[in-house]
Amino acid sequence: MYADIVTIFPDYFAPLDLSLVGKARRAGLVNWQVHDLRSWTHDRHHTVDDTPYGGGAGMVMKPEPWGEALDDLLDRAWSTPTLIIPTPAGEPFSQALAYEWAAASHVVFACGRYEGIDARVAQYAATRMPVREVSIGDYVLNGGEVAVLAMMEAIVRLVPGVVGNPESLVEESHAVGSGLLEYPAYTKPVSWRGWDVPEVLLSGHHGRVEAWRQERSRERTAAVRPDLLDADNA
Numbered sequence: 001m002y003a004d005i006v007t008i009f010p011d012y013f014a015p016l017d018l019s020l021v022g023k024a025r026r027a028g029l030v031n032w033q034v035h036d037l038r039s040w041t042h043d044r045h046h047t048v049d050d051t052p053y054g055g056g057a058g059m060v061m062k063p064e065p066w067g068e069a070l071d072d073l074l075d076r077a078w079s080t081p082t083l084i085i086p087t088p089a090g091e092p093f094s095q096a097l098a099y100e101w102a103a104a105s106h107v108v109f110a111c112g113r114y115e116g117i118d119a120r121v122a123q124y125a126a127t128r129m130p131v132r133e134v135s136i137g138d139y140v141l142n143g144g145e146v147a148v149l150a151m152m153e154a155i156v157r158l159v160p161g162v163v164g165n166p167e168s169l170v171e172e173s174h175a176v177g178s179g180l181l182e183y184p185a186y187t188k189p190v191s192w193r194g195w196d197v198p199e200v201l202l203s204g205h206h207g208r209v210e211a212w213r214q215e216r217s218r219e220r221t222a223a224v225r226p227d228l229l230d231a232d233n234a
């Protein structure tokens with residue numbers, strides 16, 4: 001999976017070179033390039049925003065720099081990428097989308113700022129590539145960069161070879177098809193500040209451990225995400 005990330009804050013993405021995601025890049029399993037949108041401006045002030053038509057607070061990102069950026073990235077592309085635009089108004093980002101894009105050869109992330117990107121950019125882009133407008137949750141950020149950091153981590157960890165034990169991807173919360181949140185985890189010491197590890201986990205009886213874990217998953221899901229149980233039963 002290769003990603004182009006276009007932003008006015010390239011430094012936001014330095015953390016991608018840390019930990020598992022950075023290790024995957026150094027192993028050649030994934031790669032990405034961060035681009036400063038201002039590289040596609042031509043005025044002295046590298047202007048990327050302007051006032052909104054129709055009035056209202058804030059500024060809107062101008063279409064011209066985005067159009068030139070997408071044209072350049074498409075010209076250099078080996079295959080037609082999917083354009084992913086983070087926005088509070090988007091479809092929910094999901095584990096299923098993370099799997100889909102982990103298998104994609106090329107994605108382009110467009111990080112908006114201010115009140116967002118001129119709507120014609122997504123319209124124009126859709127004439128040249130698949131476009132997905134996605135949201136990482138029902139709260140409002142100041143820009144798309146944090147969303148892209150989250151999506152990159154969710155996507156890269158699913159690329160084959162990145163996670164040491166692929167089994168660990170199966171039992172986690174929101175694993176596609178599981179419909180349940182993951183069970184609580186414990187490690188040594190067996191007793192800590194008066195709290196003991198549940199006996200069943202010390203029994204060595206795999207059947208009982210599995211049954212206990214399934215019950216804890218259902219209990220936890222019913223408590224905090226009953227909507228997943230409805231979806232699970234749908």
Ligand SMILES: N#Cc1c(-c2ccc3cc[nH]c3c2)n[nH]c1N
Binds near residue numbers: 111112113141
């Ligand atoms: N994804 C996502 C977002 C955003 C978001 C994304 C892009 C921009 C550009 C200006 N403001 C933004 C907020 N807020 N909340 C989410 N779940």
